[in-house]
Amino acid sequence: MGVGVTAGMGVGVLAYGALVERTAYTLRRVSVPVLAPGTPALRVLHLSDLRVTVGQRGKLAWLGDLARLVPDLVVLTGNLVCADEARDPLLAALEPLFSFPGCFVPGTHDHRAPTPGGPLGRPGGGTPAEPRGRELDWPTLAAKLVAASGWRDLTNTRAVADVGGLRLDLRGVDDAGLRRDRLEAVAGPPRAGTDLAIGLSHTPRPRVLDAFAADGVRLVLSGHTLGGQIRLPGIGAPVASAGLARSRVRGLSRQVSGGTESWLHVSPGLGTSPFAPIRLGCRPEATLLGLVPRVI
Template identity: 30%
Template structure:
């Protein structure tokens, strides 16, 4: 091999190594950026849920479930606005909000509730508070939800009626930061009634034995927020591990649907765990 050929080979090798190096850096950059991008890739999740005691006039009812909006420094109001617009585009019969509207600072409560105010559903909008709402300001969270015209069902409930049929919508206080008064939430419901219970934290289901509850709706766990292929979610905010990370789960006394939520806490990232707006169709 001539000296000139050797020099050309060295140049080609340097070019190859440079390209490989740039490719590796690019992949690392994408790998670092993607989880932050996924945290804003809110998807629509449609599920059909059977409630055996659902009255005939409520069959086919559509329920939009929103939880864990977590408006704060890392979850911008523009993203919340997009989620509200997506929810309204579904034209749900009923909207249920399962808590954690805010993160980090109480100054974010009024803006996020201003967006929640735009939610539209002919049968109403009902909510409970989550642990972050209590941590930032219980008083302000309740006041702003009142201003938004959202009915709060923490430890209480109400009846939706269609003719002689009725459906109970109720809730309990957050498991970490409030008390849970299930008898007050259930009111005069009997075992022949259909009852939907809101509880921000799905772990509450493990202490429930009342047969009147047809379905519990929750959030809180974010689906783990980060899911590692072949391993699962390294972290869960539930005492019961992966059981209540997301989807429809059977609790001791009733089925529990857990939404992965809309926002994030801690690092503003998601991996293989996209945020979601849930649209349930009751049959």
């Protein structure tokens, strides 16, 4: 195969990733056997890494249409916007979902705007220890989201909520990649009388996952990795991210720590960095998690 043909194929693949797959929004349904036997099932809509910028009408319209799923709980695990100007368009798009209970935590880029690099530019998908990029007004976005929806802001805090006939212990941390998490503020066993403890952490750092598992949190929801953003046939994500194995940067997996186990769901998210607007083998995704009883 000639150099010209190879180069042409490469350009075609990149164009497909940037122009087609990047906006091929997909709903995935995943069953999680995490509830006690005899407990009614629960439908959780997990959204992450929306990374909204001004003018993304297609993404916002698709996002609002998810209300047709009638979830019992909506969970946002951060990186909602890439600019303060995208706050109001995001809130307008989410409005159809506000009739359902929900909760959220921020991600890296809810505090700082994206900069060149990101998962494609930093081997291992690491997050810089020191924030980079223009500072964003996360407190205003969080306050507006709470006021508009009544959803719970779980940033370094815990709450108990009655959802879908179940009583949930909910806890979340600020972005662990930027070391803004305060695990001590949410530590401890599940509240008495609750059916399930769910933890939220935008970046699925192993130390956060281990701490949640040790406290009896049986389901952790995260994002950050974009599922690898570019996934290769037979290989998957070419690099690890957030300290996870490459096989765990997208979807459902088990977290085993010190004799305790929990489920981890990492959302591949619905967006990309403005500086790397491409997806290959990893469509933008929302996930409807069906929480069902364990089989004994």
